[in-house]
Amino acid sequence: MKKYLSISTLVLAGLVMWSCASKQEKMENKLKAFIEKHEATIQPLSKEAALAYWNASISGKNEDYATMEELNVKLTTVYTNKEAFAELKAIKESGEVKDSLLLRQLDIIYMQFLGNQIDTTKLARKIKMETEIEKKYSNFRAMVNGKAISDNDVEAILKKSTNSKELQAAWEAHKQIGPLVANDLKALVKLRNEIAKDLGFSNFHEMSLKLGDQDPAEVNTLFDELDSLTRGAFAQLKDDMDTYFAKRYNVKKENLMPWHYQNRFFQEAPVIYPVDIDKYYEKQDLVKLTATFYNGIGLNMDDVIAKSDLFEKPGKNQHAYCMDVDREGDVRSLNNVKPNSDWMGTLLHEFGHGVYSKYNDRNLPFELRTQAHTFTTEAIAMIFGRFSTNPMWMKDMGIIDSTEAVKIADNCHKTLRLQQLVFSRWAQVMYRFEKGMYENPDQDLNKLWWDLVEKYQMIKKPEGRNMPDYATKIHIATVPCYYHNYLLGELLASQLYYHITDKVLKSDDYVNQSFVNRPEVGTYLKQNVFMPGARYYWNEMIERATGEKLTAKYYAKQFVQ
Known part of the structure; x- marks a missing residue:
């Protein structure tokens, strides 16, 4: 009887371990598929956006800044996708991802998505405001x-x-x-705060540190x-x-x-x-x-x-x-x-x-x-x-x-x-x-x-x-909380x-x-x-x-x- 119980216990334990391993493998495969799809979008788009920023910062031309703004909106919009974030959140909250490289990627991508779960209209406004204020600094x-x-x-x-x-x-x-950008800066600060509060943070400064x-x-x-x-x-x-x-x-x-x-x-x-x-x-x-x-x-x-x-x-x-x-x-x-x-x-x-x-x-x-x-x-x-x-x-x-x-x-x-x-x-x-x-x-x-x-x-x-001497420091507007x-x-x-x-x-x-x-x-x-x-x-x-x-x-x- 003892031998029978012992074997049964081992079989049961093995089934539990197989079930856990199966859940882990399933969730990790799900994450791998998510990352593969995500990277297929983000890699070429991030390269295009980087080159647009490069061109605009060299030429100072309005049309180059417009291209930069358009691509930044596209790039950031990737991270506003509610369905993708829900899938990512479910994977994270499952606790089943154990592989260290996968887990690290999950954490990084999750934070990127979390920081952009905002109304797309607000997002477009923010990017437009940031582009316009950067242009003013660059051309001054x-x-x-x-x-x-x-x-x-x-x-x-x-x-x-x-x-x-x-x-x-x-x-x-x-x-x-300072006077040329002060009103723009204050409006941008308030919009950033509004976005941070929408995501459950006290303000944009707190959000920036925590997401970082x-x-x-x-x-x-x-x-x-x-x-x-x-x-x-x-x-x-x-x-x-x-x-x-x-x-x-x-x-x-x-x-x-x-x-x-x-x-x-x-x-x-x-x-x-x-x-x-x-x-x-x-x-x-x-x-x-x-x-x-x-x-x-x-x-x-x-x-x-x-x-x-x-x-x-x-x-x-x-x-x-x-x-x-x-x-x-x-x-x-x-x-x-x-x-x-x-x-x-x-x-x-x-x-x-x-x-x-x-x-x-x-x-x-x-x-x-x-x-x-x-x-x-x-x-x-x-x-x-x-x-x-x-x-x-x-x-x-x-x-x-x-x-x-x-x-x-x-x-x-x-x-x-x-x-x-x-x-x-x-x-x-x-x-x-x-x-x-x-x-x-x-x-x-x-x-x-x-x-x-x-x-x-x-x-x-x-x-x-x-x-408004505080507004003369470009970093406050263009590289906030850095x-x-x-x-x-x-x-x-x-x-x-x-x-x-x-x-x-x-x-x-x-x-x-x-x-x-x-x-x-x-x-x-x-x-x-x-x-x-x-x-x-x-x-x-x-x-x-x-x-x-x-x-x-x-x-x-x-x-x-």
Whole structure:
């Protein structure tokens, strides 16, 4: 009897296991069929939309922006399909998908669909508004003394002039974009909030973080920690800057204004240390330097450079970006290169994005053939972008000799530290402004903006100024709720830099690394960061690559302590 019961029990258990396996196999096959159908639509359409964006950002023509808008509507409409979302939701809620690659694709595609389960009329309105506002930013040129000048020209005046009136005129001219887009921006913010609430979120900011696989409370905690970490060091540096600028512009420290800090937003380090890094790049071919560097670390970028658009043109978008057109090797970058250190850093940065995209694993499914998270590609771009002011890198690249490298080393390190702390405080403004704006778009946004600028950047608002200066920052309109990822990227950049120095280059010198002609750096990044793509959640990828989850301690070691 016992033997009979034992056999019966085994048979029953086997049937249960077979039934479970059958359910799992059935659901996974259902998901595979869904993904195959989805990719057949999304792959060619996303490529077409990417190329349309590329063409519009180069030409600035209305017809190209119209094409871009039309394709963006088509692309986004794929994710508004209610029946497809219901099928996807049923698969997800079944809990039967166990295969790790399938499960990861399911999570990614589900979030993409969830974020677009909105009324198609609202969706079309949103895309149209975004296209129109982007066009206004792209086509805007500041008017100084009756002459239209580019953003590069404004930056040049702010950096080089010592005439306060000239500085003020250039700064205020750039700010004239604000009134042109402020009403559009507020309407767009309200529409984004309406869409977020339709999907069950409190506001668009909360939705953006959650759909981006981030917990808003954790991001807040991290930003509070970084505020505490950098506040004292920045205050000391800010006092040093004010002392320097009071002398440079022959004004009292208490009379220094936003236009005295050598940048439209005080998001980049002003030149206060006696080293003019720009002069080293005046006669250099920055594009060739970029190609040589990446080739030397085993990440050839010649094909990417050949497809890129690198210099100024009338009507062309004045900003820089890198795009992965098809996740199959068509990677290209838009820049407006001038022979200076800023553009050297920008090229290294943008082609850092490029190597991440180019060296993906083509054997991965399409949805996983991308970065683990948007800030992980920022981290790679930042590691390389930092080298533009690194004397060891400049020496190893043949830009300066050893004597010059030693001579400027201390001030270059101070400059990089200043850059990081200045940017860190600027990122606080951007993150907290967007959070506050989406929580209450009807408040006095200019007051919110300047309250944050005064608190975190420690810069005074010009007396009596009441203009929509918040609307002059293009990212707020066109890349919403993204800026915090830049700061997370800086943290990861430092973490990866320390790991590469220690474990890959076998060095304990964390200051004088250049990575020049060290192909093992490229090998490490390809194997541990680029090729895994999005197969792991971002913090799992970071832990696999560095042995630790994302931490601020290496950023603090590098720039605060």
